[in-house]
Amino acid sequence: MQYEPVIGLEVHAQLKTASKIFCGCSTKFGRGPNSQTCQVCIGMPGVLPVLNKTAMDFIIKTGLAMNCTVAPYSRFARKNYFYPDLPKGYQISQYELPVCQGGYVEIAIDGETKRIGLTRIHLEEDAGKNLHEGIEGASHVDLNRTGVPLMEIVSEPDIRSASEAAEYMRKLRAILRYIDVCDGNMEEGSLRCDANVSVRPVGRKEFGTRAELKNMNSFKNVQKAIEYEIKRQIAVIEDGGKVAQETRLWDTSRGITLSMRGKEEAHDYRYFPEPDLVPVEVSKEWQDGIRATMPELPDAKRERFVREYGIPDYDAMVLTESRALADYYESAAKLSGAPKQASNWIMGDVLRELKSAGAEAEQCPLEPERLAGMIKLIESGVISGKIAKTVFEEIYGSKKTADEVVKEKGLVQITDEGEIAKAIDEVMAANPQNVEQYRTGKVALIGFFVGQVMKKTGGKANPGVVNDLLRKKLA
Amino acid sequence: MELHGLTLHKLRELIIKKEITAKDAAFAYTRRIGQVEPEVNAFLTLTPDKTIEMADKADKALCGGQFDAGLPALTGIPLAIKDNMCTKGIKTTCASRMLENFVPPYESTATARLAAAGYVLLGKTNMDEFAMGSSTENSAFGTTKNPWDLGRIPGGSSGGSAAAVAADMCAAALGSDTGGSIRQPAACCGVVGLKPTYGRVSRYGLVAFASSLDQIGPITKDVEDCAIMMNAIGGHDPLDSTSADVDLPDFTANLKDGIKGLKVGMPKEYFVEDGIDKEVYGSLMEAVKTLKSLGAEVREITLPHSGYAIATYYILATSEASSNLARYDGVKYGYRATGHADLLDMYKRTRSEGFGPEVKRRIMLGTYALSSGYYEAYYKKAQQVRTLIKRDFDEAFKDVDIIITPTSPTPAFRLGEKTADPMQMYLSDIFTISVNLAGIPGLSLPCGTTSNNLPVGMQILGRHFDEETVLRAAYAYEQATDWHTRKPGLS
Numbered sequence: 001m002q003y004e005p006v007i008g009l010e011v012h013a014q015l016k017t018a019s020k021i022f023c024g025c026s027t028k029f030g031r032g033p034n035s036q037t038c039q040v041c042i043g044m045p046g047v048l049p050v051l052n053k054t055a056m057d058f059i060i061k062t063g064l065a066m067n068c069t070v071a072p073y074s075r076f077a078r079k080n081y082f083y084p085d086l087p088k089g090y091q092i093s094q095y096e097l098p099v100c101q102g103g104y105v106e107i108a109i110d111g112e113t114k115r116i117g118l119t120r121i122h123l124e125e126d127a128g129k130n131l132h133e134g135i136e137g138a139s140h141v142d143l144n145r146t147g148v149p150l151m152e153i154v155s156e157p158d159i160r161s162a163s164e165a166a167e168y169m170r171k172l173r174a175i176l177r178y179i180d181v182c183d184g185n186m187e188e189g190s191l192r193c194d195a196n197v198s199v200r201p202v203g204r205k206e207f208g209t210r211a212e213l214k215n216m217n218s219f220k221n222v223q224k225a226i227e228y229e230i231k232r233q234i235a236v237i238e239d240g241g242k243v244a245q246e247t248r249l250w251d252t253s254r255g256i257t258l259s260m261r262g263k264e265e266a267h268d269y270r271y272f273p274e275p276d277l278v279p280v281e282v283s284k285e286w287q288d289g290i291r292a293t294m295p296e297l298p299d300a301k302r303e304r305f306v307r308e309y310g311i312p313d314y315d316a317m318v319l320t321e322s323r324a325l326a327d328y329y330e331s332a333a334k335l336s337g338a339p340k341q342a343s344n345w346i347m348g349d350v351l352r353e354l355k356s357a358g359a360e361a362e363q364c365p366l367e368p369e370r371l372a373g374m375i376k377l378i379e380s381g382v383i384s385g386k387i388a389k390t391v392f393e394e395i396y397g398s399k400k401t402a403d404e405v406v407k408e409k410g411l412v413q414i415t416d417e418g419e420i421a422k423a424i425d426e427v428m429a430a431n432p433q434n435v436e437q438y439r440t441g442k443v444a445l446i447g448f449f450v451g452q453v454m455k456k457t458g459g460k461a462n463p464g465v466v467n468d469l470l471r472k473k474l475a
Numbered sequence: 476m477e478l479h480g481l482t483l484h485k486l487r488e489l490i491i492k493k494e495i496t497a498k499d500a501a502f503a504y505t506r507r508i509g510q511v512e513p514e515v516n517a518f519l520t521l522t523p524d525k526t527i528e529m530a531d532k533a534d535k536a537l538c539g540g541q542f543d544a545g546l547p548a549l550t551g552i553p554l555a556i557k558d559n560m561c562t563k564g565i566k567t568t569c570a571s572r573m574l575e576n577f578v579p580p581y582e583s584t585a586t587a588r589l590a591a592a593g594y595v596l597l598g599k600t601n602m603d604e605f606a607m608g609s610s611t612e613n614s615a616f617g618t619t620k621n622p623w624d625l626g627r628i629p630g631g632s633s634g635g636s637a638a639a640v641a642a643d644m645c646a647a648a649l650g651s652d653t654g655g656s657i658r659q660p661a662a663c664c665g666v667v668g669l670k671p672t673y674g675r676v677s678r679y680g681l682v683a684f685a686s687s688l689d690q691i692g693p694i695t696k697d698v699e700d701c702a703i704m705m706n707a708i709g710g711h712d713p714l715d716s717t718s719a720d721v722d723l724p725d726f727t728a729n730l731k732d733g734i735k736g737l738k739v740g741m742p743k744e745y746f747v748e749d750g751i752d753k754e755v756y757g758s759l760m761e762a763v764k765t766l767k768s769l770g771a772e773v774r775e776i777t778l779p780h781s782g783y784a785i786a787t788y789y790i791l792a793t794s795e796a797s798s799n800l801a802r803y804d805g806v807k808y809g810y811r812a813t814g815h816a817d818l819l820d821m822y823k824r825t826r827s828e829g830f831g832p833e834v835k836r837r838i839m840l841g842t843y844a845l846s847s848g849y850y851e852a853y854y855k856k857a858q859q860v861r862t863l864i865k866r867d868f869d870e871a872f873k874d875v876d877i878i879i880t881p882t883s884p885t886p887a888f889r890l891g892e893k894t895a896d897p898m899q900m901y902l903s904d905i906f907t908i909s910v911n912l913a914g915i916p917g918l919s920l921p922c923g924t925t926s927n928n929l930p931v932g933m934q935i936l937g938r939h940f941d942e943e944t945v946l947r948a949a950y951a952y953e954q955a956t957d958w959h960t961r962k963p964g965l966s
Contacts, residue, residue: 042807046682048679089798272794
């Protein structure tokens, strides 16, 4: 039997606000335990939360970027459960009336665009962290992260494969980074993902029983965990068993998912409206003000790049993955006046260098100005594409311009016909047999002659001129 | 009269005229506390060092030259604070084992505002544990006695504050009121207590019982004192999102303007002879006559959903409490049980040993009401009824300016009389609870004494943020009678 997976993702994105969601403590990562806490985020008796307006601005911006309806009236709710890293015994979250409802993001799958629907996006506070390592006979709690603002982005069960899930995550990350509300770092936990996965026989309408997967801290792990879980559930059904409704943890080192808790042990969170906060009313003016600050989003940029610069759609997609890369490309394209060349160099050499250094476009040591300078030299015929490879290596890690490198190393292309003709004559004189063979019909030998001429000129001869002259002289 | 017997406004007059120093006032009260506190047990913590320090500061301000009217309103006035308001560096226990040694590193907004007004702290007063109760018998640290009859309860949960004011152990006090916890003890002790409009006084630093109902208010010797205290503690606070950003009037400004033509409503659901103690009923009827004689127009009104108030309240208040009290888990501060096997065992033991029986009862009730499968039938339904109750008052206030009711169906009952029957205890708040559900202001002031010399309280209710009219009516009535001048017969 053929099975079809049905997947929905719940993504937690940590907002880049300077202070926490309900108090003035800093959100900086990696400080000493409990150094960034106050009576409010520690949950001392009698303290009250006050909503950080920037966190609201950020979620509204996200909602607008993801085509959601921003609720004119939303409110917070308490999610009650006991855990040492949750100082109040409840998390302030949203339940019945989230800030954003509906919406969608589009992903590219096998050259097709697919729309993944969103159920909602809501605002909540993060919990702290329990520390167990290196402490004998006790556990400690670090509440620095308590109260850091999170957005939970809940998708509809529209995703049909692990690769779609990973693609959806990449797209969310791209949008969040474009609008600058989340740094999108999965390894540091500023972007986290839980997946609801079920399978059903192809053609059936009803959903199968789903398992919730947790603990996937990279795009690769999201994909692997879901792939594993799909196979596991199909195997359970094929064996005549039933998939259990449960929460499962992804074990990265073993590459499997493991049951964490079943339906019976599921928490009853006893949600109810948070009485310490008043409902949030988002006026049209507030929304419009935020819409006015919205940058061009990845999809729009990608379409524009194809249209304006005439580059292939795939290139445009890669180049718009991050705002910094897109900006980099666009300056290089404009400054060089050769958008296709610019795309080729960035897609190839620049991204290869960045990837090997594990760096992002904003950290690229080669500014778009210097890259464009090199491309101009190619376009104007000063250097050949081949020489440009050498120039690129020289300028990438240095502060030198392509002009400087070309002058320093004497890499200027030889286009003077007399000089090239002289080299050709010398080559022909040295290889009379080959000349003979060429003239009797072995025209493939042209490659040999080109190679010899290039060798004689130290690779500097203009290949077009070399070809033209050779053909004339050999004829 | 001795200093400790004076009202706050008389004491203030003496202080600003420099007839006495702030230290004189402070010593008068500490002496008085020394005399009667052993019998009354109104305080959980006395702060003698802090008292001297603050009185000293007040005296320096008085010597500072900037004279009289410019002085903050409470300069040198000795006050008592209910022990559920956080006072920086001073134990705040909520009368619970759970917080027996809790010293807050921050100050509540209400007490910070008193401090800005120049007050002198005498101590923290006894209460029902976490403000849950109507008799102060739920305190983990002993019951407070009613100064009028030491065999009776002072009311609750702000019983310590009301008893301290009645016994002249302070010039005035702060209480908190979730379902009647300021008004009912004020009535039991023959003093004035005001629960302001929800949102009028910041709740920041008030240890939460039921967040949507809790409100801090003054307990005073007369109505003018109450207005002065309201001027000091009221107003918007950016630290409390539920505190209203509305103008704070000078509550003393129109206090003495009289009540000629004021429309007074008597809800027929509250004046049911067989539901109220005969003498309480009688006192109220006399009070109605007095109000009429002052020019008020009294008419019967209806509040049709009154019968649902207690049930609604005990679902909503306990639901919120079950969540508000979850933070007392032994992890960060407060009591932690010893000898636990694991985390769950630590939670269970800490909460079993740290909370008293009434608190546990309410946590369980609230947990149940919010549970999946019950939420719709209980919490949600109660919220809907709450809206109906609020609407009752909105409707009534289209026709009348204030509403009067008895504060409590009976005068102070005997110690231990209702401890075995929680339902009987809950019924002592039958007239006060709707007011918290509706969020409107309510004031209790003395309007009589029973044949065995126990005070009776009258409750005056007003529109949202219209404490001014409530205070004006209360003042007019008070000045026409002498109930507020009567003192309990303590030695």
